[in-house]
Amino acid sequence: MRFLIYILIGYLIYRWLRNKTAARELPKESTATETYQDPVCGVYISEAEAVVGNLEGKRYHFCSMGCLHEFERSLQRR
Template sequence: MAKLLVLILVGYILYKMFKGRSAAKEVRRDADQEEETFRDPVCGTYVARGDAVIGNLEGRKLYFCSMSCLEKFRDQLENSEKNSIGGEK
């Protein structure tokens, strides 16, 4: 009878150990699946790195939700540069 109780206890302990490991793997897998997001400077939409259109401004990466927002940003830069040059005269 004592052997049966010991076997049940050992089985229960092994079950808990392996169950805990698989739960930890699931949590780790979920954390790995989370992707970093960036805010589009034009429209404010959050976009995942893998889906973003990436622009470069003075060595700094900017992330956009679409090519349209990237083009709007470039147009805004050009207009602000023209205005600042025109204002110096």
């Protein structure tokens, strides 16, 4: 009977220590990235996927080179 009590006490100590160390773990970094809307077609893209163009002193994000060229043409028509 004592043996079962020792096993139970050992298990409870194990669980207590396990929960105590789990509380110390740092939260994982957020993987959220900023998204931008393509001014030509309206698609949302992340910084990593975007084609970036600096036009008229402003920074624009496009989903493709085609949208960048279309935007440049629309600026020239003005």
